Structures are given as structure tokens and as C-alpha cells.
Amino acid sequence: MAFTMQEITIVGSSELAIDASVGDGGVNDIADVLTIQTLLNGIPVSLGGSDGGLTLEPEDIVGPQRLIKLEPLIQAIVRFQAMQPGLVQDGRVDPEKNTIKRMRALFRTRRGGGVDSDLVIRPAGPIAGPCNGQGFSAARLKKGAKDWDAIDRRAPIRQFLPVGGRRTLVATSAAGGAVSASISGPKAVVESVKDGKITIVGRLAGEETLEIRHAGHVHTVKLTVRDVLPMAFDIVLLGDDPTSNQSRIADFVSVMSGIVAPIYLNQANVVFSHGNDRVVDKISRSASPFTIDPFRKLTLVGTGEPVGDHIVSDADLIALIRDRTRLTIFLGKIVLKRNPRTVGQGVIGGAWAWFNDTILDTGQRGILPAHEIGHTLGFNHVTALTPGFLMNEFIMPANVIIPCETLADLP
Numbered sequence: 496m497a498f499t500m501q502e503i504t505i506v507g508s509s510e511l512a513i514d515a516s517v518g519d520g521g522v523n524d525i526a527d528v529l530t531i532q533t534l535l536n537g538i539p540v541s542l543g544g545s546d547g548g549l550t551l552e553p554e555d556i557v558g559p560q561r562l563i564k565l566e567p568l569i570q571a572i573v574r575f576q577a578m579q580p581g582l583v584q585d586g587r588v589d590p591e592k593n594t595i596k597r598m599r600a601l602f603r604t605r606r607g608g609g610v611d612s613d614l615v616i617r618p619a620g621p622i623a624g625p626c627n628g629q630g631f632s633a634a635r636l637k638k639g640a641k642d643w644d645a646i647d648r649r650a651p652i653r654q655f656l657p658v659g660g661r662r663t664l665v666a667t668s669a670a671g672g673a674v675s676a677s678i679s680g681p682k683a684v685v686e687s688v689k690d691g692k693i694t695i696v697g698r699l700a701g702e703e704t705l706e707i708r709h710a711g712h713v714h715t716v717k718l719t720v721r722d723v724l725p726m727a728f729d730i731v732l733l734g735d736d737p738t739s740n741q742s743r744i745a746d747f748v749s750v751m752s753g754i755v756a757p758i759y760l761n762q763a764n765v766v767f768s769h770g771n772d773r774v775v776d777k778i779s780r781s782a783s784p785f786t787i788d789p790f791r792k793l794t795l796v797g798t799g800e801p802v803g804d805h806i807v808s809d810a811d812l813i814a815l816i817r818d819r820t821r822l823t824i825f826l827g828k829i830v831l832k833r834n835p836r837t838v839g840q841g842v843i844g845g846a847w848a849w850f851n852d853t854i855l856d857t858g859q860r861g862i863l864p865a866h867e868i869g870h871t872l873g874f875n876h877v878t879a880l881t882p883g884f885l886m887n888e889f890i891m892p893a894n895v896i897i898p899c900e901t902l903a904d905l906p
């Protein structure tokens with residue numbers, strides 16, 4: 496389940512090249528479009544640039560609206576070509592032709608704002624566990640109504656730091672030159688800066704800003720310092736089959752300790768601990784009690800829908816919770832009525848989740864529980880077009896990263 500974090504580049508000049516054409520009639524690959532946008536945004540209006548005025552998101556560059564969404568960028572390219580002498584005004588930028596060379600030259604001469612040095616900042620190395628994400632986020636996510644649904648490429652990068660814990664960032668520059676670092680507030684301190692390695696220590700929970708200085712520029716890294724969030728989980732197995740009860744519980748506990756727990760520990764300082772297990776073989780509500788047959792499907796219906804033999808509602812499961820300060824995980828042959836393909840579910844901010852452990856496939860065994868448990872802890876979806884995130888709506892085995900911004904959803 497390893498996932499390699501990309502290095503975080505604070506737009507160095509080596510990055511400012513495109514693989515294919517951008518603009519009117521161009522190929523318009525996402526990375527190339529964003530590179531041209533970065534260049535134009537880093538050039539003053541007086542020189543034909545857009546000075547931060549272009550705001551395309553990666554998701555604008557795919558889908559049926561793309562030609563409409565690309566129009567402001569094409570206009571900006573035409574304007575740049577018109578204001579700069581000697582350029583063909585075709586609204587298109589081709590790899591290593593005159594327009595991009597001119598853009599790069601003007602971008603490099605811009606001063607201030609921390610966007611024009613070669614500095615690359617990255618985590619110093621993996622932390623033990625199936626996820627080496629470290630909470631170091633290139634995402635710069637923005638939250639919409641409830642989901643983390645957009646990317647702000649101009650926002651500072653973020654780094655998660657546990658209270659009492661240490662992280663080392665490595666700042667490297669092709670051009671060389673000294674790097675210094677400072678934190679003005681009390682919640683974290685810079686322990687050392689040596690050969691571009693910046694070691695910081697978390698002191699108090701909250702937000703702090705790390706300033707990294709290099710070649711006359713200030714690069715800010717937002718720090719999220721978090722206390723340990725202890726989270727005990729209890730398992731309730733629905734249906735009694737003495738030949739398999741213990742192995743089913745043990746299987747799920749191993750998923751929790753082997754995959755789910757390290758993802759959260761490394762990136763969010765959530766510490767899971769295994770609490771009490773029990774087997775429940777009766778639903779004992781007043782109107783229609785029944786004994787749960789462990790080999791028969793248990794249909795889960797919505798609130799207000801009729802319940803009966805082997806048809807249960809959320810309320811039936813909630814009635815089985817003994818301690819709401821802990822996370823209760825129901826395992827059983829559960830089938831969601833309104834979407835029979837669902838194999839597990841966690842409610843945002845609820846203290847419980849259920850999983851059909853009899854049909855969780857190998858790819859889902861770790862990440863689906865980790866995702867659904869994320870909801871129970873308060874995490875909303877990340878719907879911005881970003882691979883690798885645990886809270887992506889579409890659950891895939893490589894989704895393990897909890898971007899630092901989203902830690903704000905945790906209690």
C-alpha cells in the first residue's frame with residue numbers, strides 16, 4: 496500500500512516548460528495549461544501578463560466545458576503576444592518556441608512574492624508504515640460548501656506536525672545559496688537548519704507559519720500542529736457462527752492495525768486502539784424481533800422504511816452501541832437496500848460504521864474501511880481532481896494521503 500509523495504516544487508524555473516501546445520487549437524494537457532497560467536500570473540499586466548488574474552483549476556481543463564473555460568487563458572495569451580514585440584499573435588504557446596521563452600524570461604525577472612526562485616521543499620524521508628505521506632501536502636485545497644472541492648495553487652503549502660513530534664523538510668536549490676528558517680509564534684519551533692535540512696518540532700496544537708528564506712525570497716509553509724486524538728474501536732459482529740466468529744473479528748482487527756491505524760497515525764496523529772468485541776445474534780426491537788442468521792443477508796434500509804425479519808434500520812444498529820465516545824464497527828452480511836453494491840459505510844461525525852466483511856475484496860479491505868472511518872471522524876470528501884487522497888469519492892487501493900488542509904475536519 497505504499498504511495499510515494501511527489502516533491503513539492505515552489506515553481507522553480509526548471510519546471511516552467513511544456514510538453515505540448517497550450518491555447519487556441521492546442522493539445523492543452525492539464526499540467527501544461529497550469530504551467531502557462533503560472534507564467535502569465537507571474538508577469539505584471541504592464542508587460543502583457545495577467546499578474547494573478549487567471550484562476551483555472553485542473554478540473555476546468557477536462558470535461559465538456561473545457562473550451563469555454565480555456566477562453567480566458569487564450570485571451571491572455573493573445574494579449575501577451577500583442578504586447579510583446581516580435582511574437583506571432585495566434586493565441587497558442589508551443590514547446591520551446593518564442594512565446595514561452597519570452598514568458599519565462601519575464602517571469603524570472605519578477606521580484607518578490609516568493610514565486611521565482613529554484614527552491615524545492617520536500618519531506619526528508621518516509622515515516623514507518625504503509626503510508627509515507629507525512630501529511631506534507633502539495634494540494635493546497637479549498638473547501639466549498641462541505642467538500643474539499645477546489646485547488647488554490649497560489650496558497651502556501653502545508654505541513655502536519657504532531658505535538659511533541661518532529662518533521663524534517665529539505666529545501667534544495669539548483670542555483671545554491673543559503674537557506675534560513677524561522678517560526679515567529681509559540682506553537683512550533685525550528686530546531687535546526689543545516690545543509691538545507693530544516694527540522695521543526697511541534698509544541699502546542701494550532702496553526703503556525705514557517706518562513707523559509709532563500710535568495711531574497713520568503714517561502715511560507717503553513718503548519719498544522721495537532722495533539723494526539725485517541726480513538727478506541729469496538730467490534731460488533733452481527734450473527735453468531737461459532738466456527739468463524741473469532742477469525743472474522745481477528746481479520747478486521749488486523750486490517751485496523753495493519754493498514755487503517757498507520758495511515759491516521761502518520762498523517763493526523765489519530766491513535767486507534769482495539770477495545771471490546773462482541774457477537775450479537777438478536778435484533779430485539781419491540782414490533783418485530785428476530786434472531787440473526789449469520790448466513791443470510793441483512794438488509795439495511797433508510798429511516799422510516801418498514802423493517803422486519805432480516806431488515807434493519809440505522810436505529811436498530813445505533814441501539815446496539817454501548818459507548819458513544821468510542822467508534823463502533825458493525826460487521827455482518829449487510830446489504831444496503833438503496834445501493835446493494837455498497838460494502839461499507841460511515842456517517843460523517845457519527846460514532847459508528849458498518850462493513851460487509853464477507854464481500855470486501857482485497858483492494859477494498861484496507862482503504863475502504865480507512866475511508867469510511869474517516870467519515871465517522873468528521874472527514875468530508877476531497878472532490879478536487881487529485882489522485883491518491885484517502886477521502887476521494889472513488890475509493891482505490893492507492894488512496895492513502897490525508898492532505899494537511901483536511902485535518903481541519905477532525906475534532
Ligand SMILES: [Zn+2]
Pocket residue numbers: 866867870876887888
Ligand atoms: Zn465517502
